[in-house]
Amino acid sequence: MSLHIGAKPGDIAESILLPGDPRRAKYIADTFFENPVKFNDVRGMWGFTGTYKGKKVSAMGTGMGIPSISIYANELIREYGVKNLIRVGTCGAMQDHVGLKDVVLGMGACTDNDFNHHVFKGIYCPTADFELIRAAYYTAKETGVDVKVGNISSGDMFYGEHDEKSDRFTEYGVLAGEMEGAALYTIAAREHVRALTILTVTDHPSGNLTPEERELTLNTMLQLALDTVIKFQD
Ligand SMILES: O=P(O)(O)O[C@H]1O[C@H](CO)[C@@H](O)[C@H]1O
Numbered sequence: 001m002s003l004h005i006g007a008k009p010g011d012i013a014e015s016i017l018l019p020g021d022p023r024r025a026k027y028i029a030d031t032f033f034e035n036p037v038k039f040n041d042v043r044g045m046w047g048f049t050g051t052y053k054g055k056k057v058s059a060m061g062t063g064m065g066i067p068s069i070s071i072y073a074n075e076l077i078r079e080y081g082v083k084n085l086i087r088v089g090t091c092g093a094m095q096d097h098v099g100l101k102d103v104v105l106g107m108g109a110c111t112d113n114d115f116n117h118h119v120f121k122g123i124y125c126p127t128a129d130f131e132l133i134r135a136a137y138y139t140a141k142e143t144g145v146d147v148k149v150g151n152i153s154s155g156d157m158f159y160g161e162h163d164e165k166s167d168r169f170t171e172y173g174v175l176a177g178e179m180e181g182a183a184l185y186t187i188a189a190r191e192h193v194r195a196l197t198i199l200t201v202t203d204h205p206s207g208n209l210t211p212e213e214r215e216l217t218l219n220t221m222l223q224l225a226l227d228t229v230i231k232f233q234d
């Protein structure tokens, strides 16, 4: 086991879905996996491995924010050999044309977090893996899912987004705000593995989804992520 994941080598697939909420990981396993087996319980950050359309796939919670996802991404990649990581998260809309329940593919991810600042003085541009985002885009087209593709913001503050920076991001076309994607992209780039962030809009000026809706209305995104990631899994 690694410091924060209680799995044995081989317990985790090379391809993994990463929701912030560990209950969403369980939901993915219960709803979409054949023969799911739990591989992690440490800190209640459930992780499961099963098969989806005959391909071995895992799902594990990451917690909220960049410090938390960074711990899990580093250990999954370095200690368990994970190669394809798709974050499946919720987000807030930052453009008028991005509506509630829309699915967003994060092509690039801005961040106000110190993660990129202490290494790159903030000048590094975290991006999705091209082949993974291209596969997700065409999988969405094939399955009739309307996706918005563009820049996202991985902010450090859930409360405090409606500031000048947020308005500026909107002005510059950033589609949605969430809290982890930028770090996932940076770590994946350093480790030469694939990463993508797919988001569903749960928060919008016109209204927010309830906690129950947040848990249960994410199937379109989850299925898209699974249908995409299995294209990279033997
Ligand atoms: O729904 P998840 O994947 O947790 O993602 C979003 O929701 C949390 C905030 O409510 C943050 O983690 C944010 O990135």
Ligand SMILES: O=c1cc[nH]c(=O)[nH]1
Binding pocket: 090, 091, 092, 093, 158, 177, 178, 179, 202, 203
């Ligand atoms: O980070 C997040 C996540 C969901 N909704 C938001 O507005 N922000």
